[in-house]
Amino acid sequence: MGRKGFHILNGFILTLLSLMTAYPILYVFLASFSNPADFLAHRGLLIRPLGFSLDAYQMVLSNRMIIHGYVNTVIVVTAGVAINLLMTSLGAYFLSRKGVLWRNTIMLLIVFTMFFSGGLVPYYLTVRGLSLDNTYWALIIPTAVNTFNLILMRTSFLGIPDEIEESAKLDGASHLTILFRIFLPLSMPVVAVMILYYGVGHWNAWFNAMLFIRDRDLYPLQLVLREILVQNDTNAMLVGTDSFDRGLAAETLKYAVIVVATLPVLALYPFLQKYFVKGMMIGALKG
Known part of the structure; x- marks a missing residue:
């Protein structure tokens, strides 16, 4: 009875927390x-x-800045995730191979970056010095590799038996062939987690765009959303309405913008959910 009561109470609390969320x-x-x-x-x-x-959605979807923001964000997410997966998988494969010179030292230096950074000013000067500012690359190259994601993928690669790699080498496979035709297909759960983490990161990013993007036609969606919600700038979408109606429409307009900006990420998650838990559990247990 005590165990049954615990499950009922636990279910009630979790249901309540779910509703609150x-x-x-x-x-x-x-x-x-x-x-x-x-x-x-x-x-x-x-x-x-x-x-x-549906007036709020009509105003949102007819706004030029929203459409441009969507296009810019899709470009950044697509190119960014592709580069993220490429660089992270290459780094994880290199750091997971036995016999790599100074492997532990390199890994230690990479982990060091999780706790210490050069600061915002050197970061800004570096991006400006490479002439990346006011381009899509300012939103992609500086975040090409996330240290936590690199460690997660490296842990996944370490769990692949050495015999598979040795067998592939006997058949004449190169390191790139082993990585892209053996390791990555065997690590689909962690690849799905990488896609979700990097994709959501790029989709929600606005700070780098605020620092480096000056051309409004290159604004990503989240920077447009920030102007609307934080700076309360809804005038561009309310042209043609009088001042009283404008004040009323601005309230529901903000919520419509949030829905439009959030919906793609919510729609993506169910397709990756079956991989997500398994990918997150990699490295959690030691046999």
Whole structure:
């Protein structure tokens, strides 16, 4: 009875925590479909759209900056994740091979970067000195390898039996062939985790864009979103409305922008979920 009571109490607490976590997302979603006047007059919990309206989404999807932000972000995410996977897998393969000269020393220096960095000013001067500023590369090259992700993939490669590599070498396979045709296919769970981590990182990134991007046509979506939410700049999407309606529409407009910016990441997660737990558990247990 005590064990059954524990499971019931545990299930109740976890359900309550899940609802507390999910409700803000539901609130934003419902608010984005609400009529601005009804929404501003409402107080308390929101359990349904108030006066169903698609006006906020029409304004968002007709805004030039939102469309450009989407295109720029898709370009950065696609190119960035491809470079991230390439560089991380090459580094992880090199650091996971036995007999590599100074392997432990190199690994120690890489881990050192997780705790100490050169600081923002040297980082900015380096990117400017390489003439990467005001280009997509300023958002991709400086974040080409994440130390934690490198360690995670290296741990996955260390778990692959040496006999597989030795057999491939006997058949004349090169290191690149072993990496791309053996190691990566055998490490799909961790590759899925890399895609999710790097993809979400690029999708949500705005700080580097704020530092290095001056051309508004190159703004990623999150920088456009920051202008709308933090700087409260919704004027470009409210052209043609009077001042009173503009103040009303700006409220639901912000929620619609959040939904549009978040939906692609939420849609991607179910496809990677079956790999996610297994990939995250790599290196957690020692046999």
